[in-house]
Amino acid sequence: MNNQENFYITTAIDYANGSPHLGHAYEKVLTDVIARHRRLTGRNVHFLTGLDEHGQKVQQGAEKENIQPQARCDLVAAEFLTLCRDLNISNSDYIRTTQTRHKEYVCKLLQKLFNDDLIYKSEYTGYYSKRAEQFLQEKDQIEGEWPEIYGEVEEITEESYFFRLAQYQEWLIEFLEAHDSFIFPRFRKNQVLEFLKEPLNDLCISRPIERLSWGIPLPFDQKFVTYVWFDALLNYISAVADQDKWPADYHVIGKDILVPPHAVYWPIILKACNKELPKHLLVHGFWNISGKKMSKSAGTVVNPLDLVQKFGTDSFRYFVMREMRVGQDSDFSQDQFFIRYTSELANDLGNLVSRFLNMTSRYADQIIPASTVKEEAEVELIQNWQKLENEVFQQFEDFQIQEGLDQIFEFIRSLNRYIETRAPWKLAKSEETADKYRLQTCLASIAEGLRLCALLLNPVMPKISSEITKSIGAPDNQNWIQDAHWGSSLEGSNVGEKMILFPRLEL
RNA sequence: GCCAGGGUAGCUCAGUGGUAGAGCAGAGGACUCAUAAGCCUUUGGUCGGGAGUUCAAAUCUCCCCCUUGGCACCA
Numbered sequence: 001m002n003n004q005e006n007f008y009i010t011t012a013i014d015y016a017n018g019s020p021h022l023g024h025a026y027e028k029v030l031t032d033v034i035a036r037h038r039r040l041t042g043r044n045v046h047f048l049t050g051l052d053e054h055g056q057k058v059q060q061g062a063e064k065e066n067i068q069p070q071a072r073c074d075l076v077a078a079e080f081l082t083l084c085r086d087l088n089i090s091n092s093d094y095i096r097t098t099q100t101r102h103k104e105y106v107c108k109l110l111q112k113l114f115n116d117d118l119i120y121k122s123e124y125t126g127y128y129s130k131r132a133e134q135f136l137q138e139k140d141q142i143e144g145e146w147p148e149i150y151g152e153v154e155e156i157t158e159e160s161y162f163f164r165l166a167q168y169q170e171w172l173i174e175f176l177e178a179h180d181s182f183i184f185p186r187f188r189k190n191q192v193l194e195f196l197k198e199p200l201n202d203l204c205i206s207r208p209i210e211r212l213s214w215g216i217p218l219p220f221d222q223k224f225v226t227y228v229w230f231d232a233l234l235n236y237i238s239a240v241a242d243q244d245k246w247p248a249d250y251h252v253i254g255k256d257i258l259v260p261p262h263a264v265y266w267p268i269i270l271k272a273c274n275k276e277l278p279k280h281l282l283v284h285g286f287w288n289i290s291g292k293k294m295s296k297s298a299g300t301v302v303n304p305l306d307l308v309q310k311f312g313t314d315s316f317r318y319f320v321m322r323e324m325r326v327g328q329d330s331d332f333s334q335d336q337f338f339i340r341y342t343s344e345l346a347n348d349l350g351n352l353v354s355r356f357l358n359m360t361s362r363y364a365d366q367i368i369p370a371s372t373v374k375e376e377a378e379v380e381l382i383q384n385w386q387k388l389e390n391e392v393f394q395q396f397e398d399f400q401i402q403e404g405l406d407q408i409f410e411f412i413r414s415l416n417r418y419i420e421t422r423a424p425w426k427l428a429k430s431e432e433t434a435d436k437y438r439l440q441t442c443l444a445s446i447a448e449g450l451r452l453c454a455l456l457l458n459p460v461m462p463k464i465s466s467e468i469t470k471s472i473g474a475p476d477n478q479n480w481i482q483d484a485h486w487g488s489s490l491e492g493s494n495v496g497e498k499m500i501l502f503p504r505l506e507l
Numbered sequence: 508g509c510c511a512g513g514g515u516a517g518c519u520c521a522g523u524g525g526u527a528g529a530g531c532a533g534a535g536g537a538c539u540c541a542u543a544a545g546c547c548u549u550u551g552g553u554c555g556g557g558a559g560u561u562c563a564a565a566u567c568u569c570c571c572c573c574u575u576g577g578c579a580c581c582a
Contacts, residue, residue, distance in 0.1 A: 057582070197510095232582080260580085323519085340531090344530090355544080504542055
C-alpha cells in the first residue's frame with residue numbers, strides 16, 4: 001500500500017515518582033488498542049510513550065533513598081518498561097526527559113522564545129513553606145490558617161522567568177470554539193472554556209537552582225532550571241524532532257491533566273513557537289476500585305500485573321476495554337473481572353474455539369471442509385456478520401471500543417447458537433448425503449466466523465487473536481479493511497491441535 | 508457557590524417523542540461436539556422526585572434531591 005496515511009499517537013508520560021498502577025496500565029492499553037487498530041487499517045503508526053524524570057519529587061525521593069536522581073529514574077524506568085512489555089504494548093519509541101535529544105530540544109525552544117521576548121524575567125510573590133519546600137495557595141489554607149504540616153509559612157518574593165501565556169487567551173478561546181472535535185469526549189470542552197473565563201496569568205516556568213537542581217537549566221540563565229510545563233509537555237515533539245511526524249493525531253491523557261496543561265498551556269506553547277497543534281486530545285476517565293477512589297492511603301491501588309500474571313495479558317486488556325466507556329469513569333473489581341473472564345472469555349469464546357477444534361478433528365480429519373450449503377442457518381449467521389462488519393469498524397474509529405467488543409461477542413454468541421441449530425454431532429450420525437454437506441458447511445462456517453472474530457479482536461487481544469488465527473490455518477498478517485469480509489479462504493486449511501485459550505480458574 | 512458527568516431490572520449499562528431493552532446473576536428445560544461449557548424458556552423495573560408541553564415523555568421545558576469530578580502555577 002503506497003502513500004500510507006501517517007498516524008502519530010502518544011500517551012502522557014508517566015511521572016518517575018512511584019510505581020505503575022491500574023491507571024497507567026489502562027492508558028497504555030487504550031493507546032495501544034487504538035494504535036493496533038490503526039495499523040490494521042493500513043495506517044503508518046508512530047506510537048510514543050515515556051517517562052517524565054525531572055522535578056522536586058524525584059529529587060527528594062532520591063535524597064531519601066540516598067541515591068542519585070538518575071539512578072532512581074533508571075529503576076522506575078525499568079519498572080514502567082516491564083509494564084509495557086507485560087501488557088504487550090506496541091510503542092514505537094520510549095522517551096525519557098533526561099535523554100539528550102529531549103534536553104537539547106527543550107533548550108532550543110526556550111532560547112527561541114526568550115529571543116522572541118515571549119519569556120521574561122520578573123518577580124513572584126507567594127507564601128512559601130520551608131518544610132514542604134513549595135509555594136502554597138490560598139486554597140491550602142484551612143479556615144484562614146496554614147495547616148500544621150507546612151510548618152512555618154512566610155511570604156517571600158523571588159525572581160522567576162515567565163512565559164507570556166495571557167496574551168494568547170483570546171486566540172485559544174476562539175480556537176476551541178471553532179474546533180469542536182479538538183477534545184474527545186466533546187463535553188470536556190466546556191470545562192476548558194470555563195477555565196478560560198477567568199483571565200490567565202503569565203506562566204512561571206522556572207525554579208531557582210538552589211531549590212530545584214534536578215531539571216533542565218535555562219539556556220539563558222544557568223541559575224534556574226525550567227519547570228514541568230516546558231519540560232514534560234515538550235516530549236511529544238522533542239521525540240520526533242528529527243522525523244516528519246508532527247503534529248500528533250492524538251494525545252491520550254487522563255482527565256486530571258486536561259485543564260490546564262494539555263488544553264491551555266500546551267496549545268499556547270505551540271502557538272507561540274509557530275508549531276502546529278495536535279489534532280486531538282483523547283481524554284479518558286478514572287478507575288475506582290470496588291466503588292472507592294483509588295488511593296495509596298486507602299490501600300486500594302491495584303497492581304494490574306497481579307491479574308496479568310494470573311489471567312493473562314489479553315484477559316486484562318479485554319477487561320479494561322470492555323468495562324470502561326472511553327472518557328467515562330468506571331469501577332474495577334476482582335469479582336467483575338472474574339465474571340467477564342469466565343463468562344465471556346472462557347465460556348463464550350474459549351469454549352467455542354475448543355468445540356470447533358474438537359469437532360473438526362472428529363468429523364473432518366483436522367481439515368476445514370468446503371462450504372457448499374446455504375440454508376436458513378447459514379443465511380442468518382452471515383447476516384449477523386454483515387451487521388457487525390458495518391458497525392464495528394466505525395465504532396473502533398470513534399473509540400467506542402466497549403460497544404465494539406459488545407457487538408463482537410454478540411456475534412460469538414450467534415456462532416454458538418448456529419452450532420446448536422446445526423448440531424454437527426447429529427449430522428455426523430446421519431447416512432444422508434445432504435447431511436454430510438451440511439456438516440461440512442457448518443464446520444467451514446464456524447472457521448470463517450472465528451477468523452473474522454480473531455481479526456476484529458486483534459487490537460484488544462493480539463496474542464489470543466494470533467493463536468486462533470494460527471489454529472485455523474489463516475494468515476497472520478490480515479488487514480482490517482481488505483480481509484474482514486465473509487468468504488471461503490480457509491477451505492482446505494489444516495487445523496491445529498486442541499487448546500484451551502482461557503482455562504477455568506478460581507478467583 | 509459555579510461548571511460538567513451520572514442517577515433505567517439484584518449488578519453493569521444501552522435506549523433523545525410512539526406499547527420499557529441487553530449482558531451477568533436467579534428459576535425451569537432439552538441436548539452432548541466442548542473448558543459441567545453452550546442452547547431454549549422464564550422471574551424481575553411506578554425509567555431519582557415533582558410540575559409542565561404534547562394525542563403520546565425514560566426521551567423536550569422548569570424546579571428540587573442524590574452522587575462523582577473540576578475550579579490556575581499541584582506533578
